[in-house]
Amino acid sequence: MLIQSMKFFLKSSSVLLNIYRMSSKCTVAVCQFTATNNKEENFKVVKSLLKESVEKKAQIVFLPEASDFIAKDKHEFKALAEPLTGPLISSYCSLAKDLNIWISLGGYHEMYDASTIYNSHVVINNQGEIKSVYRKIHLFDVSIPDKNIHLRESDTNRGGNEIVPPVQTPLGLLGLSICYDLRFPEISTLLRKLNADVLTYPSAFTSGTGKAHWEPLLRARAIENQCYVIAAAQYGKHNNKRISYGQAMIVDPWGKIIAECPKYSDDVSTNQSIGVAELDLDIIKRIRTEMPVILHRRNDIYSLNLVNCRQDIDDDKIYEFADKKIPGKTVFYVTKHSFAFTNIRCVVPGHVLVSSLRKAKRLQDLTEEEIADLFQTTVKVSKAVEKMYNAQSSTVCVQDGKFAGQTIPHVHAHILPRKENDFSNNDDIYLHLAKHDTADESKLIRTLAEQIDEASVLRKYFY
Incomplete structure (x- = not known):
């Protein structure tokens, strides 16, 4: 009887261990496409990308910055922006629920009030609920004449004022950023201190800066923070003024690219694609154990602290x-x-x-x-x-x-x-x-x- 009980215990333990191992892994999809000023057409493209991701067993899909639209000018920009309570977000929430998938909507033009528009990263769960919203802190105000880059994001958007705590998802704790934030490593370090497992950089990198800096920056953020990095990207010619670099990718905590979409080229026949990879939280644990970088930081000499970050409220406290x-x-x-x-x-x-x-x-x-x-x-x-x-x-x-x-x-x-x-x-x-x-x-x-x-x-x- 004792031997039978032991066999049952070992068998049950094995099942539980397998469940645990399965739960440490998650299949994700990273997307790129060419958004325009046509919101309805953009949504159709997103819908097809999501369905393709589901067919490939993805549990979370990452969409690029400005997935809702890329406007031709300031007036069109303001006319197309919507609040988080608007019909477009409602459509995304319904789609997430219908497809039973999480969505990282990497950059949504959020009409906060009559005078305020934020570039917002919205995370929606598979029940169609908004789980987190990060409003882009660093606005891209850059002019590089020899590369024909003239963009002033602050002309249309207001900068956010908070690093949002990592949100719990099927692939662990997800740290939210957007595009230009990639150039400020302080955010990634602080998100890592808040126990992020994955860092996200949905982007619309220009073709000029993308060629020079996109891949090195993403790999650096992954290596220095020992996190997975997921970077959805806009790709191709949006209008006469703007071309995005593409190369959406997923990088593992060792800095290896494990999924990748095409870089911008006139020769590429399709402007939409996805990359799929399985993320394993056990790999993060192993790398962080073998090389405990965060423990080696000299906080007695230098420190990086989050000045202001919201915490949950306990109604019963x-x-x-x-x-x-x-x-x-x-x-x-x-x-x-x-x-x-x-x-x-x-x-x-x-x-x-x-x-x-x-x-x-x-x-x-x-x-x-x-x-x-x-x-x-x-x-x-x-x-x-x-x-x-x-x-x-x-x-x-x-x-x-x-x-x-x-x-x-x-x-x-x-x-x-x-x-x-x-x-x-x-x-x-x-x-x-x-x-x-x-x-x-x-x-x-x-x-x-x-x-x-x-x-x-x-x-x-x-x-």
């Missing part, structure tokens, strides 16, 4: 604010060192607080990294609050110590969205702020439900 207890449901933004929450007493509508996560009485008690994070967070929160309350300015105030008016001994910033003539004397706001925590102002106390409702709306600006 109680956040500490000196001796006060802040319910997680009233918190609407959390970073590595700071958190923002709605106020129990408001001087003006939208009056919110940003505090350090670590208990510290004064600014001088914070580290340089904590100070940078606190004020970066304050700026981001003030922008969101102004949008929500249709304000044109903000009063930002830090009462640093008891004699500066600080009543709660924990570093925090007040953010008060301002409108024209909201006070007859503009500086009266400071008088109201000085006494807003006193007993005679108790009528200003809001219910917990009001705070939670406001936090739920504000979260939409960050998550």
Whole structure:
């Protein structure tokens, strides 16, 4: 009986081990094609690439930057951009669900509001849900006359302001970047520190820069970070002004190209193609174990730290604010060192607080990294609050110590969205702020439900 039990255990263990080994591998497809200003035709091409990828057993498909369209001019660019709630993204989500496949939509022109368009990398899961959105940080503003390169991305796009934490996918933790970000190795290093297994660079590299730098840069990012690198690419002539280099590829953590599409050439008969490869997370583990580069970094001499990166909010957690207890449901933004929450007493509508996560009485008690994070967070929160309350300015105030008016001994910033003539004397706001925590102002106390409702709306600006 004991022998039979042992045999069953060993057989079950073998099955479990095989399942584990299978789960460490994932087949992916990297695509390239020639987008134009015709969104409907571009989507048809993408649909055919996705179907071909599914036939080749891919679980995730990577599409290039500007898969939605490449416009001829600024006016057309603005006319074609859509919000993430628009019909095109809805079509992508439906396609992902219908084909049971994850999609990395490498560069989508996101109409954030009437005056803001982002170049956004959108990850959609096989249930048709958006799992992550990264907005391109580095904008390509370059003029190289002898190569006939004249592009100013900032004329149409706004730069993002956040490195997004790697998103969990069937192929591990996926770090998101876009095109020109490839030239800034700091992003890849920080994503590696956040445990990324795979780095992505969906691109529309120009033919001139692509010939010189595309492959060396991608292989370097893979080698130095010991990550897989996946780079979908635009290819060919989009219009009279623009040609993209192509050569979409997948690079393994040792720097070897394991899948590749054609480079731009007038002789290539097709402008769309895919490369397929199996990624194995065990290879990453082996390479990182044999050569533990990240452990050899001399953080005592130099360091690279993420100033501001959002963290998940725990609704059930109680956040500490000196001796006060802040319910997680009233918190609407959390970073590595700071958190923002709605106020129990408001001087003006939208009056919110940003505090350090670590208990510290004064600014001088914070580290340089904590100070940078606190004020970066304050700026981001003030922008969101102004949008929500249709304000044109903000009063930002830090009462640093008891004699500066600080009543709660924990570093925090007040953010008060301002409108024209909201006070007859503009500086009266400071008088109201000085006494807003006193007993005679108790009528200003809001219910917990009001705070939670406001936090739920504000979260939409960050998550």
